[in-house]
Amino acid sequence: MRLLFGSFxxxxxxxxxxxxxxxxxxxxxxxxxxxxxxxxxxxPKTGSVDIDPYARASIARSGELPTGVGDGITFYAHTxxxxxxxxxxxTFVISGMTPAARYWxxxxxxxxxxxxxxxxxRHGFTSDxxxxxxxxxxxxxxxxxxxxxxxxPTGGIEQFVLVWRLYDTPIGVATRTTKEGPMPAIVRKGxx
Amino acid sequence: MIxxxxxxxxxxxxGGVVHLSTVLALPQAAKQDAYSRLVPxxxxxxMAPLPAPTPDKAIMPFMDPAFATAVCRYDLTGGSLxxxxxxxxxxxxxxxxxxxxVAYYAINDRAAGRRSIELDLMTPAxxxxxxxxEDVTAADRLIIESPGASGLVVxxxxxxxxxxxxxxxxxxxRATCSIQPVQ
Numbered sequence: 001m002r003l004l005f006g007s008f009x010x011x012x013x014x015x016x017x018x019x020x021x022x023x024x025x026x027x028x029x030x031x032x033x034x035x036x037x038x039x040x041x042x043x044p045k046t047g048s049v050d051i052d053p054y055a056r057a058s059i060a061r062s063g064e065l066p067t068g069v070g071d072g073i074t075f076y077a078h079t080x081x082x083x084x085x086x087x088x089x090x091t092f093v094i095s096g097m098t099p100a101a102r103y104w105x106x107x108x109x110x111x112x113x114x115x116x117x118x119x120x121x122r123h124g125f126t127s128d129x130x131x132x133x134x135x136x137x138x139x140x141x142x143x144x145x146x147x148x149x150x151x152x153p154t155g156g157i158e159q160f161v162l163v164w165r166l167y168d169t170p171i172g173v174a175t176r177t178t179k180e181g182p183m184p185a186i187v188r189k190g191x192x
Numbered sequence: 193m194i195x196x197x198x199x200x201x202x203x204x205x206x207g208g209v210v211h212l213s214t215v216l217a218l219p220q221a222a223k224q225d226a227y228s229r230l231v232p233x234x235x236x237x238x239m240a241p242l243p244a245p246t247p248d249k250a251i252m253p254f255m256d257p258a259f260a261t262a263v264c265r266y267d268l269t270g271g272s273l274x275x276x277x278x279x280x281x282x283x284x285x286x287x288x289x290x291x292x293x294v295a296y297y298a299i300n301d302r303a304a305g306r307r308s309i310e311l312d313l314m315t316p317a318x319x320x321x322x323x324x325x326e327d328v329t330a331a332d333r334l335i336i337e338s339p340g341a342s343g344l345v346v347x348x349x350x351x352x353x354x355x356x357x358x359x360x361x362x363x364x365x366r367a368t369c370s371i372q373p374v375q
Contacts (some may be wrong), residue, residue: 009203010203011203013206049296053215053216056219060225061218067295068295069295077260109254125350168283191282
């Protein structure tokens with residue numbers, strides 16, 4: 001009787017623990033070999049055959065196709081530089097440097113990876129269309145209401161994700177230091 | 193007490209096994225992965241343009257809206273695949289994915305270094321069967337080995353500004369993929 005109870009208890013705990021851990025790692029996006037610069041994080045190996053089992057499972061579940069290492073690299077940001085979560089009702093300013101790349105794009109998504117509806121039908125910028133000052137620097141206002149200059153509308157959604165993609169870039173699996181890959185700063189400028 | 197702790201330890205170990213096996217099994221069991229999503233939209237061994245992602249509808253999450261995309265869903269059981277992608281004005285890349293969305297090879301227009309990207313995709317067995325003299329001339333032609341018989345070739349062309357999207361789509365419309373039957 002004790003044996004039966006013990007094994008039943010063990011199996012129950014094992015199933016709960018195992019499935020719980022799987023669910024947790026997949027929804028949180030656990031993957032190894034990340035490259036973090038400021039608020040931005042990339043997983044260069046996810047775009048190669050060296051992809052780890054967690055990233056593999058996570059991609060199979062979400063249905064996305066990762067950027068291949070010969071194509072470019074994808075950085076994700078969920079927070080500003082101080083670690084505060086992105087809120088579509090607030091204004092965030094992205095500015096600064098980008099790593100060497102032939103082209104880059106920045107795109108705003110909801111946490112599930114869908115584009116966000118807005119009045120001007122803008123979902124991001126490419127390195128060619130962004131407005132720059134005389135020194136070649138740029139700043140992007142990620143805000144719910146219209147802004148002069150580079151305005152990336154949030155649509156007022158509760159949470160959003162910014163994705164920075166570099167195409168034809170030396171940044172990749174071999175990149176270790178943040179010196180090689182200076183990513184733009186993200187600063188919160190108050191909420192409406 | 194000790195007995196209970198032993199049971200708990202066994203539970204934790206078994207839980208670890210459950211966790212690892214579910215993570216490893218998930219790619220095979222996934223019904224909504226990129227390949228499955230593309231099956232109803234893309235004929236096999238034919239280049240098919242994908243509709244641009246919109247807030248209401250996107251085939252896959254996290255698609256880059258600045259790019260025009262075309263997909264060749266391939267099946268190499270009938271022979272190797274010949275892929276030709278004309279280079280667009282700005283930036284064009286070709287990425288090869290396995291059936292389980294692993295990007296095993298990617299090349300961009302600069303690395304390809306021509307006006308069009310031309311590739312032969314074959315299984316390791318088909319590559320091994322190539323006549324030797326053909327392999328010599330193959331220095332001029334890029335041969336990619338696919339780990340499995342099926343997968344996806346995704347061609348992406350950048351529109352650096354929205355007005356150039358039509359041109360990027362036009363360049364992709366000329367991209368082709370076709371099976372070369374075994375002689």
